[in-house]
Amino acid sequence: MVEYGDIRVVYRGGSKINFRKPVISNDSRFLLCASGESVKVFSSVTEECVHELRGHTGQVTGVLLRPSNHLQVYSCSTDGTVRLWDFTDGILVRTYVVGYPVYSIYASLNHKEVVFIVTPVQSDKRTELFQLVAVNLPQTPDQLVEARDLSAVLSDVSSNPSTIAFGRGGEYLASVNNLKMEIYFFKKNKSYSFSLREYTKNGGKNTFTCIACHPKDDCVATGHDDGKIRLWRNFKQKKEYTYSTLHWHHSAVSSLCFTPEGTNLLSGGVESVLVQWRYNQENQKDFLPRLGAAITHVTVSPDGALFSTSHSDNKITIIQSCVKVSAVIQGLVKGENVTTGLLVDPRSKALVLNGRPGHLQFYSLQRDKLLFHLDIVQQEYIHEAGLEQFEVVRAAFDASGLWLATVEERKQKSAELELNLKLWSFDEQTQSFVLNTTVSAPHEARITAMCFSQAADSQTTTLVSASRDGHFKAWQLGLPAHTDDEGPSWSCDFVGAYHGLVPRCCCFSADGSLLAVGFQEVVTVWNPTSWELLTTLSQPPGDVRNLCFGQLSCSKYLLGSNNKKMVCCWNLLTCSLEWSTSMDVSLLLVDSRSENMAAFCCQDGSTDLFVFKPSEPRPLFSQKAVCSGRVIHAVFTPREVMLESSEESSQWLNRSQLYFLTEFMDLLTFSTKAEEEKLMASSKQLVIDDTVAMTPFYLLLGKHRHEHLGNEESAERTPLPQSSVAIKELLQTPAHVLPATSFLCSMFAKSLLISVTETREENKHVDEEMESEKEEEDSDEEVETKISRPEQEAKGVQGGESTAPTLTKTQVRELRRVRKQDLSWITGLLDS
Amino acid sequence: MGEFKVHRIRFFNHMPSAIRVMAFNSHTERLVVARADGAVEIFNFADNYYQEKVIPGRDGKAVEALCWVGRRLFSAGLDGEITEYDLENLRPRNSMEAYGGPIWTISSNSQGTLLAAGCEDGTVKMFEVLEDRIQFQRNLSRQKGRIISLSWHPTGSQIAAGMLDMIKIFDAETGHATHRLLVERGLQRTSNSQEVVVWSVAFLSDHTIISGDSAGKVQIWDGITGTLVRTHLLTKWDVLVLAVSPDESSVIAGTSEGTVVQFQFISSTVDQQDKQWVRTRTFKSHSHDVRALVHTDTAVVSGGVDTQLVVRPLLDKVEKNTQESAMRKIIFPHRNLVSCAKKAGLLLFQFSDHLELWRLGESDGNGETRAHTRLTSNLRVGRFGEDNICCSALSPCGGWLAYATVSSVRLYRLQLDNNITPLVPLSRLQVSKLPKELNSVHQLSFSSDSSKLFASSILSSVIVASVKELECKYLHTFKPPSGEQPVHLLSPSEDGNWLATANTGGEIHVFDLHCSVPVCGSCPTAVSIHPFSCSLVSVHADQQIFEFSLKQKEFTAWSRKLQKQGMHPLWLQRDAPITRVTFNPNNPTHILLHDTSMFCIVDQILPLPEEKTRFYNQSVLQSLSLGERLRNSHAFKVYRNFQNLLCVDLMEDHSLVVVERPLLDIVSQLPAPVQQKKFAT
Secondary structure (H helix, E strand, O other): OOOOOOEEEEEOOOOOOOOOOOEEOOOOOEEEEEEOOEEEEEEOOOOOEEEEEEOOOOOEEEEEEOOOOOOEEEEEEOOOEEEEEEOOOOEEEEEEEOOOOOOEEEOOOOOOOEEEEEEEOOOOOOOOOEEEEEEEOOOOOOOEEEOOOEEEEEEEEOOOHHHEEEEHHHOEEEEEEOOEEEEEEOOOOEEEEEEOOOEOOOOOEOOEEEEEEOOOOOEEEEEEOOOEEEEEEOOOOOOOOEEEEEEOOOOOEEEEEEOOOOOEEEEEEOOOOEEEEEOOEEEEEEEEOOOOOOEEEEEEOOOOOEEEEEEOOOEEEEEEOOOEEEEEEEOOOOOOOOOOOOEEOOOOOOEEEEOOOOEEEEEEOOOOEEEEEEEOOOOOOOOOOOOOOOEEEEEEEOOOOOEEEEEEEEOOOOOOOEEEEEEEEEEOOOOEEEEEEEEEOOOOOOEEEEEEOOOOOOOOOEEEEEEOOOEEEEEEEEOOOOOOOOOOEEEEEEEEEOOOOOEEEEEEOOOOOOEEEEEOOEEEEEOOOOOOEEEEEEOOOOOEEEEEEOOHHHOOEEEEEEOOOEEEEEEOOOOEEEEEEEOOEEEEEEOOOOOOEEEEEEEOOEEEEEEEOOOOOOOOEEEEEEEEOOEEEEEEEEOOOOOOOOOOOOHHHOOEEEEEEEOOOOEEEEEEHHHHHHHHHHHHHHOOOOOOOOOHHHHHHHHHHHHHHHHOOHHHOOOOHHHHHHHHHHHHOOHHHOOOHHHHHHHHHHHHHHHHHHHHOHHHHHHHHHHHHHHHHOOOHHHHHHHHHHHHHHHHHHHHHHHOOOOOHHHHHHHHHHHHHHHHHHHHHHHO | OOOOEEEEEOOOOOOOOOEEEEEEEOOOOEEEEEEOOOOEEEEEHHHOOEEEEEEOOEOOOOEEEEEEEOOEEEEEEOOOEEEEEEOOOOEEEEEEEOOOOOEEEEEEOOOOOEEEEEEOOOOEEEEEEOOOOEEEEEEOOOOOOOOOEEEEOOOOOEEEEEOEOEEEEEEOOOOOEEEEEEOOOOOOOOOOOOOOEEEEEEEOOOOEEEEEEOOOEEEEEEOOOOEEEEEEEOOOOOEEEEEEOOOOOEEEEEEOOOEEEEEEEEEOOOOOOOEEEEEEEEEEOOOOOEEEEEEOOOEEEEEEOOOOEEEEEOOOOOOOOOHHHOOEEEOOOOOOOEEEEOOOOEEEEEOOOEEEEEEOOOOOOOOOOOEOOOOOOEEEEEOOOOEOEEEEEEOOOOOEEEEEEOOOEEEEEEEOOOOOOOOOOOEEEEEOOOOOOOOOOOEEEEOOOOOEEEEEOHHHOEEEEEEOOOOEEEEEEEOOOOOOOOEEEEEEOOOOOOEEEEEOOOOEEEEOOOEEEOOOOOOEEEEEEOOOOOEEEEEEOOOOEEEEEOOOOEEOHHHHHHHHHOOOHHHHHOOOOOOEEEEOOOOOOEEEEEOOOOEEEEEOOOOOOOOOOOOOOHHHHHOOOHHHHHHHOOOEEEEOOOOOEEEEEEOOOOEEEEEEOOHHHHHHHOOOOOOOOOOOO
């Protein structure tokens, strides 16, 4: 157990949901996908995340429905475990410890209680050799099971999960790797391998990329690097095998999938078009084009009603019968480069950064959901290699969230740099940003820094942009020059320069009364109202990298870091150096809610974090090796609810959270134990009856309804079918066709009468309900054994319950859940 | 080595004719190909796909269908006649009018007793195949509309006929139609009223009928119930031809797009027996319509409008990476269409309906390998009558020109005057009186002193006639002791003492000595007698080279050494036969050979190439020093600078005449192919 209040670095949100093939549940209501260290369960209708199955300590590398119980799911991870979950309730059923990193998982109906996993060849870890291993899962009721009964099936397989497939319900197994295909028949224990030449005569690349097996026929479809799909048949013979070729894709086929009946074959690739081939009539094919981004995985629900495609921009699209896109689950889009840095939208508290090309994405950290994309460039993005596009390179919000400034640029080899500064105002009616002003070529060279004055109460908002051309410019919202009905627009107010030096950074003080601009080695402080140079602060030589004004009580301090491993703190009242220390700070940022500042220092491959107050000599918190690699961007985000932590080291996290982005594009944050527990509790609360699609709105309404029901007589709890029909009839029939009131009265009374008798049998009903639910959940025997223990205790609780004042339905459910949860914990403890 | 002045000639507008129909005889392994100009060519698949026999066609007699009955070959065409060919004497044996209008198709039953012909008037006419002719037996019940395609059930009890919009199944006994299978009209083409033509049907032994039609469909029918089982839409255009493999496990279909699509009879799951026809591979080896297809046990043979014959082995049936598994394209004929008058510097080009005579110009190069040939004059000899020219010859002195059709021989006396201006045509005089023995000839040749004309005639005989001053006198007939196959090569020796002949049976005879060279299995593709050493050099279809000394009457030591060591594998992999052997008088140890893709000088004193030595080493050798060059060189000096060669010959002034026919020129003369959408165009 970790000590209370301990702070640890966690992946928070924004994890890849397109990493592995998602799984659609048998009833097509849920879509499960691996997401970082957890498995997310999405509702396929509402796109909401219903559960997050946490427990793995490594990257989850595969999700698989258990063939013998369609309400359970296996997940595998690089931490060397395979876990079995009940995904409807989000409960971990069992953990199988394999002991080797698992890269993908497969199972089939033919092989009971055996899963097939891909692990690295143990002999040497350097070479990228993988093997397919069958794991016998022991049938014990324990929570934590060692699964050591491994037997190798195929060697030299690829770690990519789409290169292995089971054919005809597990009769055979097909695997492709590079230029070789191997088909292994379990019954005869014999394998056939086929290989292709690397290049065809026309220069096409023959490398295999993916495989799919027909569910009924002996036909294997393989995708290739040159966009061809081959359908292999008759592969029982080494020589007489045959294949036909389908060619529509112009570049590599990334995923292939047969529909459950085998009537259609789906394929996808970089063209972002889902192609549906008729099996055996391959001339006829259907297309679903314009899916937004390159397709990485294609899956079909077990009933064939839903298709889902994963896309390279961290998106899962759910498609109804290859016609209509019914839902889009969008994760955080991670491009190659986040040039805008991390920003927080003051209004929605969403994280803002580069998303799709030419867009800014607004990402809700609390809900781990992409809110929307704001099209900045407003030009059609053309997918073509080597074509230079406009890119959003800088963005800034003002303090109130009313204004957004963006800079986009396009650098072409032969042409001059194209720059656009755009200012967007927030429109209350449409609740989105509307373009207010476009300044083309605001500077002559690349813009290095841009910031708004932070004062929330000031009448005029000022934007300062610093550029490599040696100037910084102040932009202000001016009144419309003409009497036309156009609103006010932004114009340049002041152009500043200092001895021809290049400004690298700029910063407004918290009250907006001072502007600090770092010109290479010199820090200049300006008065933003009169635009006079107040003072210059020089420091030991070295270009200024970061500049920050202190907040709140420390607002008299100005901090700066330079590239000569120095951090300096000036007192602005005395205009003298308060202190300086030798630290190679790559990133310096300030928390707007407190005096705290954070500094990231990059040292030999890993990054250290220091959190300090400018006025205090000792850091509040420091952690060595926060993550491997450099931290590129970081931001403090204000918390919605203040955390109350007494622990000194974690106090700095009370008001805001620190998010940072590493060079591997991982979004990380710090979390305290208290916070995690709170999160766990809230996630449990979120678990509600999922017969109805769950939205926050529904949550609100549902709670209200339940409360309402609770206030009424308990008779309403389990209304008899006929009575409900009577009332429904009463309420729904139009008034002009209703019978006489006297007639209705007796009917209504009768319905009430019957319900009174019902209250006596209430206990029995609760019991029955539970019983039935349990059966539904635990159709498998070994689960039953586990649940049998809580059963006895539950009876005891029920006995008390029957005499107590009646509980509302929600309360009962809540209780039951808590009970289940607690007991599984206990069993776990007992077993260990 | 040797340096030559080269006349590089590219103005021979040889245009091969489109392939119309093919038939394969699996017993003799002979493929017969009929071209659009009526010529019928026979390829021996057992002997390296050598083109053994060519029967020239006639004007207005296009072959529409071919059929082997045992070893007999029948053809039918739109002139309404059924013709049987005399394969020994390379001419039609007899023709019979079917009296049903143009004949679209003929097909024999598997027993070889009956021949069915589908006619324009809607009748299927049955002919009885007799010993020496065919005899009309009866008509099957007459239909409306022409019969396009026919296929017998292997038992011979039923016959399926493809017509317009339908397929009819006839009972062969009663002659009544038992089923009528309606073929859907075009799915994709706009005009729905356009009737669909069933271009090809195949009747399998399990009563499955497969049809290919003009709507681009291949349909599989149940012949017992007459129901449609499956439709495969292959193309927007026509499916022109179908072919079934001998074991009926595979069917191929040729389309107008130039593709050949294979269908295989495969069980859907491994252990089960129920099989179905599944579309598998697609071969794209043609640019134009595939009009003719043959499915042998191991290969797909296709031909079409682009005039190429393509043999594509099925890789699942042959051993991989062997000579058998290589794809072959046969574009040019395996015989000489060019004759050179060595002394006079004249060239004779043979076309199917005329001859062209050209005089070599003075080459203005100075020892360079690429000198220009200037045209000084040309002469066009129109042919006489309707028959196409089958062979031609030019005497070495340039004074005589002879050509032959199937039925007649013409001899001309050319009066050459070197001083006349290029514009004045050469005068020619036809020798009107020819000896009557010279009537059916398949190869002509003049002796080196231009005094004698040799002509191969019926029954492997060679007729010798003397030619002198507008007079031609029959001298003698050489009869070989054995053999009935036609003589396809004639090679008189330089000193006039010997005449070497080779026939398609693989025998080589040398007359005036009456000596026979031991027969080797493969058919000779070129023979020649060395002018000094009096040895006979023969090159065979399996790429072997023999040298036979006529004095000792045995193979020479060099030849034995070559046989002992074996040819280099790269030499054996070439797919075109050597069509001419010549000698260099300056350097008696050199033998000049050429095929369509290369020209080779065999130096008999240099060591023979080992299996591991680099075979095509001429470009490497040129960069080496003299000593290295001597050490690395071997007997076979192959020059591949010239491509698509039709003739390489050495003139008297030691200049080399190279006649090329670039493939692009042929392609540019073909009709436009069907329009196809290609990606990114």
